[in-house]
Amino acid sequence: MKLVPIAPFSASVLIALAFTSCGLEEAAKSPEATRFLTSTGVNTYSKIERLPFEYAWRDPKMKISDYKYIVVRPVTTAFLKKDHWEQSKSEFVPDEKTYKKRCTELARYFSKSLNKAFSDPICVFYKTTSTSQPGTLILEVALTEVRFDSEAPVVPAGPAEGNVTGLLTGLPICSFEARVTDAATGAVVTTASDRRVPEIKVIDPEARTGAAPNERICDEWAKQLMESANIEIFPTVKRSWFSLF
Numbered sequence: 428m429k430l431v432p433i434a435p436f437s438a439s440v441l442i443a444l445a446f447t448s449c450g451l452e453e454a455a456k457s458p459e460a461t462r463f464l465t466s467t468g469v470n471t472y473s474k475i476e477r478l479p480f481e482y483a484w485r486d487p488k489m490k491i492s493d494y495k496y497i498v499v500r501p502v503t504t505a506f507l508k509k510d511h512w513e514q515s516k517s518e519f520v521p522d523e524k525t526y527k528k529r530c531t532e533l534a535r536y537f538s539k540s541l542n543k544a545f546s547d548p549i550c551v552f553y554k555t556t557s558t559s560q561p562g563t564l565i566l567e568v569a570l571t572e573v574r575f576d577s578e579a580p581v582v583p584a585g586p587a588e589g590n591v592t593g594l595l596t597g598l599p600i601c602s603f604e605a606r607v608t609d610a611a612t613g614a615v616v617t618t619a620s621d622r623r624v625p626e627i628k629v630i631d632p633e634a635r636t637g638a639a640p641n642e643r644i645c646d647e648w649a650k651q652l653m654e655s656a657n658i659e660i661f662p663t664v665k666r667s668w669f670s671l672f
Contacts, residue, residue, distance in 0.1 A: 572602035
């Protein structure tokens with residue numbers, strides 16, 4: 428059997444990885460808790476092994492069976508640091524105003540993704556807009572760090588690479604914090620936070636906008652936040668196998 432050589436393609440990817448190594452090293456840092464979570468008074472650096480988030484906490488007295496409904500609040504950007512925009516500076520993010528606009532758009536996208544995830548028939552909760560019904564939880568999510576793709580290197584194309592071309596992404600970063608409260612008492616019952624880069628993949632440079640990789644991170648988080656409540660169906664919630672951090 429004749430083996431198909433893959434070395435040229437692998438070499439191109441390795442070259443691009445070398446360029447992104449600094450960005451990936453930066454992405455490996457753990458999220459820092461903001462006032463969104465520290466104001467709750469709970470442990471913001473605890474871990475739950477069955478969940479894919481860097482940090483997670485759950486009130487040990489909480490009985491998930493006591494709750495039937497969930498209200499999903501719009502994602503907020505109020506806890507982003509003002510100086511973060513400079514890390515995203517590029518032709519797509521030339522100034523702070525543009526950065527804030529893109530972050531707002533990303534928050535709206537994240538909100539839609541969360542609403543879609545919690546509307547899934549397998550979700551243990553009925554999504555509602557009313558907080559007056561007994562057994563209701565309120566989910567609040569904040570984007571606490573956003574860095575858009577700005578310096579991903581070009582991977583050269585050629586016959587040996589099988590016309591592989593584009594940008595090796597992985598430099599965008601997103602951090603989020605989530606808190607869930609009992610609608611009747613206002614007590615915090617669970618929290619989570621994470622910092623993540625998207626999967627590494629080669630994309631068409633003509634299609635790059637600086638937003639899509641961050642949206643993939645939000646989609647994954649939305650799905651995992653919903654699954655994390657479905658203990659019977661998802662005893663262990665995992666990241667996609669290609670997620671690096």
